[in-house]
Amino acid sequence: MVKRLNIIAPDNLGDLPQAALAIKTAEELLGKNQQFMPELSVSLIFRDEQSDGNFEISQQGKDLSITGNDEGLRCGLYTLLGKLGFHWFNPAEDIIGPNRLFAGDLSSLTGRHQPDFAYRGLHICAGKHHYDDLVGRWMSFNRMNRKLTHLPEDDVIGTRLKELGLRPDTTVHAYDLLIPDEKYFATHPEFFSLVGGKRIKQNDGGQLCLSNQQMRAAFAEELLAKIRSKPHLGVFGFCPNDGYGHCECEQCLALDSAEDKKKDQINKRLADFVQDICARVAQAAPGVMLGHYSYSNFSNFLDYLPEPPKNLLISCTMFHCYSHSVFAADCPVNPEYAQRLQKILAKIDRVYIYDYYAYNWSRLPAPYWQAIIDDFKHYKQLGVEGWMSECSGADHPMWQTQWCNYYLAAKMLWNSKRDLAPFLTQLCAARYPEQSGKDAAAMKKYFSALQKSVLRKDVCLDKKPAVFKDFFTPAIQAEAAAALEAAGHSPLVEAERAIFEFQRQNYAEREKYISPKAIQSSALDGKAQPIYLVDRSSQLPNLANDTQVWVDVKAGKILFRMLMHEQQIDKLKINSKSPYAGDSIELFLDDGNNPDLCYHYIFAPDASMVASECEGTRWNWAWQHQGKVEAKRHEQAWELLVEIPLSDINASQDFGFTIIRNRYTEGSQVYGTPAGGAYFKPQDYIRCSASPS
Structure with missing residues (x-):
């Protein structure tokens, strides 16, 4: 090939x-597509400068x-x-390449290029080290430049991250x-949270004793190292x-504001x-930036910073509506x-957004596009430094519906002047490049129908289970189906049809797997209870790997068999x-006396367990209980037999529970x-009444 x-x-x-x-990737792509390329010699010229992706393009013939x-x-x-x-x-x-000879004009690329946001990243919630190479390569190709990384993980994947930028x-x-x-608890238990009158390890659900000055000195030295x-x-x-498990010692409590005490913050x-x-x-290290979340029960900690530190960068978490x-x-x-x-931007110079695009939504329709465009335009105007979102590895089904959101975010991070x-x-012309343009036109109608479904003031796509049926209405389904019917049969169109059919089936079937609000206890060797453990987004069980409960x-x-x-x-x-x-x-079990109290047990397949007493954001992993568990392993199942005294949870005969696998x-x-x-919401638990003897 020439x-x-x-x-x-x-x-x-x-x-x-x-x-x-990047050159290696480009050569591989060009090797398969030289027949579509213009005659061009591309020189890469290194310039030693500090920038977050800036470059300059010039062309002469x-x-x-x-x-x-x-x-x-x-x-x-x-x-x-x-x-x-x-x-x-x-x-x-795979990367999609051209299907015809390039006939465009490259002169529009000439000049200086600078991204609208310096910080462009993802948090990959996959693999042993929060890393998936396909996602990392996709990020690099789409000009991202940050990845959330735990300190020890840098020793394992740091070299690869440097290659990817x-x-x-x-x-x-x-x-x-x-x-x-392992280093401090035996010699300095006072460095750790006092919970329920006992100093507890972090591995047991605790935090640190933030008021302890010796701990602060050790913390700073470890960080400086x-x-x-x-x-x-x-x-x-x-x-x-x-999680929680924050210290309850007098000195730490004395640092809390009246509002903190009122709201368990x-x-x-x-x-x-x-x-x-x-x-x-x-x-000790001038110029080094420290990062901290605005999150959970400390979302508003900046309100109490008298002089915001110049070396502090804030990750502002957002669990918001996407309509x-x-x-x-x-x-x-x-x-x-x-x-x-x-409020944060008024105090801190460097702030980026931490988002949750795919969290609790997986394969359901996710037409966030107009909201994403509007958000990034506002972020740019406000001076936000950048954005990241959690995502899963490339093999996770979330990418079947979320790909367009992440792709659009990558584009907006570079140039926020786009419109939907x-x-x-x-996008449709490039992704569905059938010669007549029929596929591209049909798929644009399909995506537009999905987008229209949430552009209503009465719908908030806040990922609560019920909201799916509020916006994915029969009328929207019919409009989207008609658009898909008009498209051709390319692999990507067929993939979209498959996920759309799953969503329509989900709309029709999710009511089949609603657990009863109340049950009556029965023998552990009898018929399993008619309850279903379902995925939070689809509200469907994994029937091939189901969970039965007695x-x-x-x-x-209280006796549970699961x-x-x-x-x-074997995995x-x-x-x-x-x-x-x-x-x-x-x-989780509720308390027989206090409606705000619950008890949280976690059991592993080897019968190891931990348990805590929980009230709001107070998680007491030092809670003393008499619960027991036995574990069994079968050819294609694992089993737990759990025994919990009613007195442990202040119950007589009736109690509420929720189970998560x-x-x-x-x-x-x-x-x-x-x-x-239902996690920490006892009001939503399934009620169980003891059968008459």
């Missing part, structure tokens, strides 16, 4: 891992040059490939990484561990701690998020030290009853 387009690498390519990988630093050369080369007809919409798919940001749950139980050993990291995070104590740690690091922009004043859900973001109609036109009450004890069918029993993930981190069952044999899956699991 080589029509040639790439000339810079002389120092060995020092440019991003450019080297058949000679084109891209000038920039390592990241700039990567982003510039991938920008050129996009112009030439190469698109990577979904990490679960994904700079690690360690703004993660980090207390247990900086003050590890990480900074000295990993100068290449973009941001060093120091956020609380995920820790904003003021955390602000005091953050201010101190930032000051210590600023003095409307975060800044839509008439949305009943979103204004509080917009107000919090604007031309975006969908260009409940009985005898001799003052049989977890598992076709891949069970068992973590005895932290049962929640592997295949496990979570059982965490399944790791096929990625990460969660099923629960009722409606995906």
